[in-house]
Amino acid sequence: MRIGLLVYFLRKALENIWTNPFLSLVTLSTIAISMLILGLFSLIYLNVQQSLHQMGGELQITAYLQETISSEQAEVLRSKVADWPEVEGITYISKEQALARFRSQLREYAGILEGLKENPLPASLELTLMPQYGRSGNIKELSTRLGRLSGVAEVQYGRKWMAKLRVFVEVMKLVGITVGGLLLIATIFVISNTIKLTFYSRREELEIMRLVGATDFFIKAPFLIEGLLHGLGGALLAAGGLSLLILFLFSHLDLPLRLAVMAGSLPTGQLVAGFLGLGLLLGVLGSMVSLRRFLRP
Amino acid sequence: MIQLYHVYKAYGGEQHALHDVTLTADKGDFLFITGPSGAGKTTLLKLIFCAEQATRGQLLVDGINLQRLKRSGVPYLRRKIGVVFQDFKLLGERTVFANVGLTLEVTGRPRAYIEKKVRQILRLVGLDAKENHLCCRLSGGEQQRVAIARAVAANPIIVLADEPTGNLDDEITLEILELFREINRRGTTVVLATHNRELIEKVPGAKVGILRQGRLVAAGVARQVMAQRSALEISSQGVL
Ligand SMILES: Nc1ncnc2c1ncn2[C@@H]1O[C@H](COP(=O)(O)OP(=O)(O)O)[C@@H](O)[C@H]1O
Ligand SMILES: [Mg+2]
Numbered sequence: 001m002r003i004g005l006l007v008y009f010l011r012k013a014l015e016n017i018w019t020n021p022f023l024s025l026v027t028l029s030t031i032a033i034s035m036l037i038l039g040l041f042s043l044i045y046l047n048v049q050q051s052l053h054q055m056g057g058e059l060q061i062t063a064y065l066q067e068t069i070s071s072e073q074a075e076v077l078r079s080k081v082a083d084w085p086e087v088e089g090i091t092y093i094s095k096e097q098a099l100a101r102f103r104s105q106l107r108e109y110a111g112i113l114e115g116l117k118e119n120p121l122p123a124s125l126e127l128t129l130m131p132q133y134g135r136s137g138n139i140k141e142l143s144t145r146l147g148r149l150s151g152v153a154e155v156q157y158g159r160k161w162m163a164k165l166r167v168f169v170e171v172m173k174l175v176g177i178t179v180g181g182l183l184l185i186a187t188i189f190v191i192s193n194t195i196k197l198t199f200y201s202r203r204e205e206l207e208i209m210r211l212v213g214a215t216d217f218f219i220k221a222p223f224l225i226e227g228l229l230h231g232l233g234g235a236l237l238a239a240g241g242l243s244l245l246i247l248f249l250f251s252h253l254d255l256p257l258r259l260a261v262m263a264g265s266l267p268t269g270q271l272v273a274g275f276l277g278l279g280l281l282l283g284v285l286g287s288m289v290s291l292r293r294f295l296r297p
Numbered sequence: 298m299i300q301l302y303h304v305y306k307a308y309g310g311e312q313h314a315l316h317d318v319t320l321t322a323d324k325g326d327f328l329f330i331t332g333p334s335g336a337g338k339t340t341l342l343k344l345i346f347c348a349e350q351a352t353r354g355q356l357l358v359d360g361i362n363l364q365r366l367k368r369s370g371v372p373y374l375r376r377k378i379g380v381v382f383q384d385f386k387l388l389g390e391r392t393v394f395a396n397v398g399l400t401l402e403v404t405g406r407p408r409a410y411i412e413k414k415v416r417q418i419l420r421l422v423g424l425d426a427k428e429n430h431l432c433c434r435l436s437g438g439e440q441q442r443v444a445i446a447r448a449v450a451a452n453p454i455i456v457l458a459d460e461p462t463g464n465l466d467d468e469i470t471l472e473i474l475e476l477f478r479e480i481n482r483r484g485t486t487v488v489l490a491t492h493n494r495e496l497i498e499k500v501p502g503a504k505v506g507i508l509r510q511g512r513l514v515a516a517g518v519a520r521q522v523m524a525q526r527s528a529l530e531i532s533s534q535g536v537l
Contacts, residue, residue, distance in 0.1 A: 212375065
């Protein structure tokens with residue numbers, strides 16, 4: 001397509017938007033708010049999920065070994081448990097490794113360990129499970145079995161709140177998909193409705209254009225671009241709003257969520273790109289919905 | 298250029314708006330379609346620029362079979378045909394320039410070309426001084442000129458005009474007719490629907506087709522057809 005023609009369509013689209021600025025504003029804010037809500041949902045979801053992942057999830061089981069076990073005996077134990085079908089991976093952590101890890105976790109407080117005469121931490125076996133054995137019934141059964149092995153002093157597995165958080169995350173995902181889907185449908189409806197109104201306010205001109213030889217494409221193109229601009233504009237507003245929200249709200253709130261919504265771990269670039277893509281799609285879909293109906297002879 | 302063979306048009310009901318009409322206009326012809334109100338003049342024009350579709354029969358315009366023309370082909374046919382509508386169909390809140398330029402805009406012509414062309418056409422119809430006036434502020438005769446200018450702006454090979462002198466006084470009627478003759482002299486085929494006999498008598502070399510209740514009751518060169526018709530009418534009056 002010629003650049004001149006594209007500019008012409010763009011100008012027509014802007015004219016359409018200007019002829020009813022209030023309507024355009026309403027459309028823009030509807031799109032922006034829908035996408036903002038959607039964005040918030042996915043952001044929180046992504047972050048909580050990521051944090052869960054980082055914390056190891058509940059799929060990890062630790063078997064602490066008795067003090068009397070030598071590293072050779074521990075190795076025998078390790079290879080035995082490694083053959084169990086539920087076990088994905090298993091690592092032996094010696095007393096020294098356990099202490100070193102503890103020290104690095106304490107960081108600046110590591111000094112409090114200096115007073116220790118001997119290493120109080122036990123050696124352990126750390127197991128990760130195959131995902132299909134991740135249900136709590138399996139885990140409980142497996143830890144009992146582990147605990148009965150000679151040389152194992154104590155078994156610990158993923159804390160209860162983690163399992164709860166996981167359920168919460170799944171529920172949130174469901175709610176997010178449902179609410180998000182409804183919002184997106186509503187957005188398409190709002191865009192198509194706006195186009196419909198512009199179309200009506202210009203119908204005399206469009207009718208004359210048809211009579212003097214305008215193609216359907218020529219008549220449609222400015223409306224498609226109008227929808228597209230609304231979608232993009234709304235997406236930009238939403239992306240901006242979300243960034244502001246993250247910057248000013250979450251960083252000043254002292255919620256556990258703050259831990260999850262870590263500014264550093266935000267996929268911001270991807271998010272903005274996703275928003276713009278979604279905005280474009282919504283705009284085109286919205287205008288196509290109305291144009292399909294209105295260009296019938 | 299325009300050929301109709303046994304064309305019928307019915308708008309849903311029993312009565313045919315056009316009944317077995319066979320008529321030809323060649324390139325460069327000036328063709329009058331005349332007849333009383335309701336005879337089917339407007340319907341005939343509408344068939345030619347695809348605003349309506351014939352119920353039966355064949356229509357050829359510039360070699361294109363309209364009965365087989367797809368919807369997507371209609372815009373390209375319309376670019377060959379300039380139409381002066383009975384109700385003008387001008388955008389009242391737009392300027393003269395914008396109205397005339399619309400025909401060129403929809404074909405994707407660049408701005409510079411449109412400006413040049415519109416000014417040239419406005420000079421032809423004598424409206425170059427009113428280029429920036431809103432159409433709703435113009436007189437009837439001026440609006441008619443804008444409508445004509447818009448119809449010819451894209452250099453159509455055919456111009457259709459529906460009662461273009463309907464509401465105008467005698468002097469302006471003559472000016473408008475002269476405008477169509479000028480367009481015709483430049484090689485464009487002109488089809489002009491009118492119920493005004495006097496208009497036809499002003500263009501003795503033109504062709505004429507007379508419609509009555511959808512049927513073509515006479516066709517031929519204006520001079521002869523009109524003479525026959527008046528003779529016929531005198532004799533029928535004599536009988537009565
Ligand atoms: N859109 C329409 N729907 C139904 N009937 C119509 C329509 N347009 C015209 N007619 C009828 O067709 C006949 C011819 O009308 P028209 O072509 O407008 O005649 P003219 O232009 O010669 O006055 C009339 O009887 C008119 O009532
Ligand atoms: Mg008529």
